[in-house]
Amino acid sequence: MIFLETKLKDAYIIQLQPIADERGFFSRTWCKNEFEKHGLKSEIVQCNLSYNEKKGTLRGMHYQVEPYRETKLIRCIKGAFYDVIIDLRKKSHTYKQWIGVELTENNNKSLYVPEGFAHGFQTLVDDTYAFYQVTEFYTPGAERGIRWNDPQFKIQWPEEKNRIISAKDQSLGDYRL
Numbered sequence: 001m002i003f004l005e006t007k008l009k010d011a012y013i014i015q016l017q018p019i020a021d022e023r024g025f026f027s028r029t030w031c032k033n034e035f036e037k038h039g040l041k042s043e044i045v046q047c048n049l050s051y052n053e054k055k056g057t058l059r060g061m062h063y064q065v066e067p068y069r070e071t072k073l074i075r076c077i078k079g080a081f082y083d084v085i086i087d088l089r090k091k092s093h094t095y096k097q098w099i100g101v102e103l104t105e106n107n108n109k110s111l112y113v114p115e116g117f118a119h120g121f122q123t124l125v126d127d128t129y130a131f132y133q134v135t136e137f138y139t140p141g142a143e144r145g146i147r148w149n150d151p152q153f154k155i156q157w158p159e160e161k162n163r164i165i166s167a168k169d170q171s172l173g174d175y176r177l
Helices: 032-037
Strands: 002-005 012-015 019-021 024-026 046-052 057-064 072-078 080-087 098-104 109-113 117-123 128-134 143-145
Touching (some): 072 080, 072 117, 080 109, 080 128, 098 109
Antiparallel strands (some): 002 012, 019 024, 046 128, 057 143, 072 109, 080 098, 080 117
């Protein structure tokens, strides 16, 4: 695995290193020792799978608050999506900054999302699966969200005429300090 720093403090793109032969390839997607060597959280307590039937499905921007803040490792196992994270850590020098990364079934990338970040994605093709490994259990009372198009962040989502957003995500408000 290759750990590539992003412009956001503590967030990484992790590039797999496939070993290929005539059968296909093999690659590690997770190694506790390598994550710890890079100073990253490595205590995975839950794995989640998100199936998205239609192109243009947008989920987010979600996070959990103390004491249930979670770190996520996200990858696309089928299809493609544009993954977005926002640094919401008030003491971080990248506070309120965001990045977007295209994750596909073929590009062998994962996104490491530190605790204290909001996360969301928009599918780029039909029948897309997102796989999450998380360091905290889902805790409904600690769940929060930010409107996907909050003007203070100016996230540049892929153009989509038929964007699909749940009623729950549509009801999210703008970020408040």
